[in-house]
Amino acid sequence: MSMGRARGVVLFGMDGHLIDVEADIGRALPAFILLGLPDASLRESQDRIRSAAKNTGFDLPARRLTVNLLPASLPKSGSVLDLAILMSAWAADGKVRGTAEVVFLAELGLDGRLRPVRGVLPSVAAAQAAGAQTVVVARENAQEAALVPGMEVLAASHVGQVVTSFAAAALEPLARDSPGVEHWSAGRSEPGSAQDLTDRSCSAQDRTGTPQTQDAGDFTPHVAGPDLAEVRGQEEARFALELAAAGGHHLLLIGAPGAGKTMLAERMSGILPPLDDQAAMEATAIESISADPRTVTRLRRTPPFQAPHHSASMAAIVGGGSRIARPGAVTRAHRGVLFLDEAPEFPRHALDALRQPLETGRISLHRSAGSVTYPARFQLVLAANPCPCGLNVGSGTRCRCSVAQRRNYMARLSGPLLDRIDLQIQVDRPRSAAAALGPPGESSAAVRARVLAARATQAQRLQTWGLRTNAQAPLQLLTGELRLPAGATRDIDAALDRASISLRGYLRVLRLAWTIADLMDQDRPGVDEVDAALQLRQRSQIH
Incomplete structure (x- = not known):
């Protein structure tokens, strides 16, 4: 032969x-x-x-x-x-x-x-x-x-x-x-x-x-990571973290150094549900092309957590390479959490490159040898100081930055990027020893149980349209079959008329209101839930 x-x-x-x-x-x-x-x-x-x-x-x-x-x-x-x-x-x-x-x-x-x-x-x-x-x-x-x-x-x-x-x-x-x-x-x-x-x-x-x-x-069990019980106080920020996990929402934490922003963000993946079969196969396949081939032995059930340093290049964050582009942090965080600490310190063009995957759940990279598309459906968690010195809001200490310095610092987070963040929360430093050294909060396991129940409610409600979480619900659905009474949306309707929020922001407030209702075990959101969603989106006071 x-x-x-x-x-x-x-x-x-x-x-x-x-x-x-x-x-x-x-x-x-x-x-x-x-x-x-x-x-x-x-x-x-x-x-x-x-x-x-x-x-x-x-x-x-x-x-x-x-x-x-x-x-x-x-x-x-x-x-x-x-x-x-x-x-x-x-x-x-x-x-x-x-x-x-x-x-x-x-x-x-x-x-x-x-x-x-x-x-x-x-x-x-x-x-x-x-x-x-x-x-x-x-x-x-x-x-x-x-x-x-x-x-x-x-x-x-x-x-x-x-x-x-x-x-x-x-x-x-x-x-x-x-x-x-x-x-x-x-x-x-x-x-x-x-x-x-x-x-x-x-x-x-x-x-x-x-x-x-x-x-x-066979799968890797839910890895016991940092526990929310270690976070003392910060009730509003903890609730925002739970909301983000329950509905698949993006989160921005703004506060002075030492307020606990990083500590909260690092506990996000610990309260997310384990990956289902399809998501586990996708996450494991990404790990297969990114990691040491000898380490991939089981399906990954724990949501991935990626936290690149603010000195990372755009290629490291979104992917890149000279011929066929390799996956970046946004792809390695697929079905999990992408955490950007000190977000204003990241290159502006790298932050703005996140806008496509935030909307579509994938990232397309074009090179001379061809173009590739990687999955990139992650939850974005940003943490930022309010100004270069970090003492502008909620620190109890006099800020040393000028108005122009504060404005230029926060302007590094572009309006189009912030418009895609559902929850924008101010995290204050504890004001007393009793608050800082108080009893432990709820554990991650207890919070995860509520998140799982809320996710199950969403999956049952949205299964007709092939959706799993409130963060995936389109405007046509939330203003159509799932439209709320006019009285419930009065405040956000007025905000939209005043151009205080964009149509994208209007959609994200509605999504967030449904998640609040799910966590409260209510059939649908009312005036209180919609108002709370609007406040949680605007609480950071950076608009």
Whole structure:
């Protein structure tokens, strides 16, 4: 046989594309030709592959080897196709068989070791969506690959184990029970290898080599982080935090240094509900392309919390890169919290770049090699001092800043950005030792229970329209089927007529009023709830 085939996957952002790898061995002078728009990093694979094959004991033939990556019009990069290219070359040389429908996802070391790669979870999901049933990965990626239910996952630590499994001399069925190759799937592990591979469950090992079992539903438990019980006083700010968590609203905390803004914000993710199956898969896939590939072993159920420093660049916050843009903090915070402490200290253009994901729940990044779109549906929490010295509001200390300094400082938060923040709260310093050293407040667990109940109410009310939280409700719905009586909206109607709030602000006050009603276990908001929502939006006094 002079033609061999295998499959791989390349990622563009979060989207995986199945790649058919064709290899042809021709009667010509020795050469290694790689076709199909490979970039420089992929072209380097030629030497890695030859060395890995030689050190495995299955040398590539000393003839012209042409490898074509289909679709040829799709740019390809990285080392994830190393194993697929080598297996297709061996298939062309007659050393292996049965590789044409198998997806191979691993980087090769010069000694033939299989090294883990990023993005295995979205890659395996894309392969399954394209009809693939079997994937081969490095051992460190096995648990991650097995998170995709219904996929047969073969894991090995060396390419020699893989070539033995697909050896052409093996009798039917293929010799995938060769030493060193582990079989993974989304079920419970069962000892024995006599079963048919399609009915076989996974046999897992942790990093120490100890056998373990894993369910497809395995997930990281709700991590015990900082507890709200540690926050003394600050009843209004605590209530605002609970409202933000219950309805999915964005929050701005303004106050003097030491008032507790950061302490409150860091406890936001601890009162959010755990991620459902879809959100957990999305968050884990983002972690897969962003983090060390060896750390992704289970579905992430805890909402992520991202807190970039104010010196972070725009690329670090929204994503960027020279060719295909990498995800930034807004994507890593997807389905969780993005906290920007000392918000006015961030670059103005980076803050304004948040306006698109705040409205659409995604971020589109354009580069010379193409454009990618990442999910970015997060809750934004901003914390800011009221002026450069921080003592302008609620500190009990005389401010040293001029009027112009205060105005210029807060002007770093643009009007269009602030208009997208539902809750804008002033956080004052405790005025007495009794308030600062009083008894602990409610715990995060107690607050989270109310948040869960409010979320359940919203989901039931909004399920007809395919929505989950009040923060997702559009104006057409809140002024249509869920329209409140004219008496209840009298104050915000007047504010809109006076141009005190924008139409976007009007919508966000309505959303917030519904969340207040849900927390109070009321069927719908009334005058008090709408008025409270309007006050909570305008309490920071920075307009």
